[in-house]
Amino acid sequence: MICGRILMPRSKLATARGLDSRTLGSTLGELLDLEGSDEDDLYEAMDWLLLRQRRIEDELAKRHLCEGTLTLYDLTSTYSEGRHCSLARFGHNRDGKKGKLQIVFGLLCDNEGRPIAVEVFEGNTSDPMTVASQVSKVKERFGLERLVLVGDRGMITSARIRQDLKPAQGIDWITALRAPAIRNLVKGGALQLSLFDEKDLAEITSPLFPGERLVACKNPLLAAERSRKREDLLRATERELAKINEAIHRERRPLRGRVAITLRVGKVLGRFKMRKHFSFDIGKAHLRYARKEERIAAEAALDGIYVVRTSVPKTMQSSEETVHWYKQLAVVERAFRSIKTVDLKARPINHHKADRVRAHVLLCMLAYYVEWHMRKALAPLLFDDDDRTAAESRRPSIVAAAQPSERAQRKATTKLTEDGTPVHSFQSLLSDLATIAKNRVAPRIKDALSFDKVTLAHASTAQGVRTSRRELPNVGSAKHPQIEIPPERREDAPGG
Numbered sequence: 382m383i384c385g386r387i388l389m390p391r392s393k394l395a396t397a398r399g400l401d402s403r404t405l406g407s408t409l410g411e412l413l414d415l416e417g418s419d420e421d422d423l424y425e426a427m428d429w430l431l432l433r434q435r436r437i438e439d440e441l442a443k444r445h446l447c448e449g450t451l452t453l454y455d456l457t458s459t460y461s462e463g464r465h466c467s468l469a470r471f472g473h474n475r476d477g478k479k480g481k482l483q484i485v486f487g488l489l490c491d492n493e494g495r496p497i498a499v500e501v502f503e504g505n506t507s508d509p510m511t512v513a514s515q516v517s518k519v520k521e522r523f524g525l526e527r528l529v530l531v532g533d534r535g536m537i538t539s540a541r542i543r544q545d546l547k548p549a550q551g552i553d554w555i556t557a558l559r560a561p562a563i564r565n566l567v568k569g570g571a572l573q574l575s576l577f578d579e580k581d582l583a584e585i586t587s588p589l590f591p592g593e594r595l596v597a598c599k600n601p602l603l604a605a606e607r608s609r610k611r612e613d614l615l616r617a618t619e620r621e622l623a624k625i626n627e628a629i630h631r632e633r634r635p636l637r638g639r640v641a642i643t644l645r646v647g648k649v650l651g652r653f654k655m656r657k658h659f660s661f662d663i664g665k666a667h668l669r670y671a672r673k674e675e676r677i678a679a680e681a682a683l684d685g686i687y688v689v690r691t692s693v694p695k696t697m698q699s700s701e702e703t704v705h706w707y708k709q710l711a712v713v714e715r716a717f718r719s720i721k722t723v724d725l726k727a728r729p730i731n732h733h734k735a736d737r738v739r740a741h742v743l744l745c746m747l748a749y750y751v752e753w754h755m756r757k758a759l760a761p762l763l764f765d766d767d768d769r770t771a772a773e774s775r776r777p778s779i780v781a782a783a784q785p786s787e788r789a790q791r792k793a794t795t796k797l798t799e800d801g802t803p804v805h806s807f808q809s810l811l812s813d814l815a816t817i818a819k820n821r822v823a824p825r826i827k828d829a830l831s832f833d834k835v836t837l838a839h840a841s842t843a844q845g846v847r848t849s850r851r852e853l854p855n856v857g858s859a860k861h862p863q864i865e866i867p868p869e870r871r872e873d874a875p876g877g
Contacts, residue, residue, distance in 0.1 A: 382423060384409060386748040387755075388811060390726040393423045408819050427740035434743055435522065438498040441750070442523040451492040451529045451706055454515050455713040456508050456536065458483045459721060461730040468735050470504030476721075476728065484730055486742050487511050488720075489518070494712030495753050499746040501739045508536045513545045516552060527551040529693060531706055534559050546692070555707050558595070558688040565589065567683065572597055574682065581780040584700045596689045596700045598780045604685025611681070614653045615672065621649040626668050639665050701779045708779075716753075720745050724752060724807065756807060764792060764804055814838055 385396045388409070397420040400410030410416040446452065460481040461469040469482035476483070483504040489497050498518060502511060512532065519525050530537070530552065537546065537556035546554045558566075566572035571587035577599040585595050625645050628636040636642060642663050650656040658677050662669040689707045691698070698706075721728050727745040732738045760767035766789040775784040785793070792804045805813065817838050823831040 383748045394420045431740040441497045445491045449527045453490045453531050453713050456487045457717045458485045459728040465733045472505040496746050496750050501742050509538045509541045512541045529553045531555045553692045555691040594691050600685045607684045618653045618655045704779045720749050
């Protein structure tokens with residue numbers, strides 16, 4: 382099921398049918414000695430796997446985590462089909478599927494984004510409420526006395542820091558401040574905007590956060606993007622409000638009543654989330670609105686500014702390293718994207734039993750573990766940047782946007798590797814490798830033995846192979862494979 386999830390993610394019934402080489406022509410079942418397995422066998426295997434989840438995660442932790450290690454943790458949701466899943470609830474839907482029940486799962490990774498453990502929660506579980514179980518898992522099950530937990534600002538909140546994350550118990554953390562806390566720092570004078578006149582990073586202190594380090598950063602590209610997005614939302618809000626005004630002043634069946642107008646306005650504000658930037662005057666037959674320019678300007682002044690907070694002492698971690706490790710949460714986001722949509726397609730959840738849902742998510746996590754190592758090994762053939770050291774050296778500052786290495790730029794421009802091999806995405810490389818076919822050859826000769834012949838991969842996928850398809854027209858073709866008959870079985874052989 383792990384192999385099938387990477388090669389062709391589909392339902393358990395379709396996976397079971399794919400194990401039979403006689404029906405769909407796949408050799409996966411034959412290679413793994415699983416021909417004849419049906420979907421009931423797969424469900425039994427899922428139940429067997431779930432009972433061993435703790436052992437698997439403990440072994441992964443022993444392999445990839447160590448004392449004082451830095452662990453990345455984030456949470457996502459996946460929508461569920463049907464109404465009978467015992468874990469599915471209505472909650473903050475990250476998939477944009479309105480009206481769908483969902484489950485929530487948290488992924489714990491090492492500092493490179495390699496998955497270590499996964500845990501499934503009910504769909505209405507808030508992000509901060511999952512932190513305590515992760516700390517307990519790392520401290521008690523994995524046996525680590527010291528660790529640094531990295532989580533986003535919605536995950537590691539002040540309440541969770543006070544209750545679950547105590548440096549005295551060997552637990553340090555890295556997170557970021559929310560926008561209201563940043564505004565309070567500016568009002569209190571702890572964060573002065575003039576700090577960013579000549580540099581984009583500064584470490585500050587504040588009595589509001591005693592014993593903590595605060596690293597303030599300003600990214601001009603992020604500031605421009607936030608300004609653009611805010612202006613787009615303001616204009617979209619004004620367009621919808623103008624439509625309401627047209628409905629109020631139309632001749633036929635005009636919109637009337639303060640309650641009715643307020644309800645229409647509320648729908649617009651709920652959609653674009655711009656209530657704080659407008660003032661309103663709503664009457665029985667009128668609607669007047671205006672932008673709060675001062676408030677908009679005050680918010681714009683903080684565009685591009687974020688503050689990373691941590692309990693890690695400066696003697697152990699510099700300001701630049703703190704920002705770097707907080708930004709590493711992006712690798713967990715990439716893992717979610719791969720697990721849920723791009724590669725492994727874990728969503729939607731079609732299982733109803735809680736344990737089957739947990740087993741399904743565990744399978745997808747293990748499949749991503751395999752994919753992570755495949756991507757690392759195959760990086761020179763992929764569009765992935767396989768020279769991260771050179772890429773980091775090109776970045777002018779840790780706050781600035783990441784820059785691709787020269788090798789990655791050449792691959793993106795020429796679509797070729799250094800030895801002339803075409804560059805692939807992970808999925809297109811799997812598709813090319815899927816052209817390898819195993820053919821059973823049965824010579825029409827008396828008493829001749831049948832034998833198997835495996836075709837070569839597509840010429841473009843083999844490193845160093847520069848032979849044109851004109852010279853080898855059938856290489857890599859599953860439909861018309863190139864079969865090489867042994868000399869002793871050719872028609873022109875002596876006695877053949």
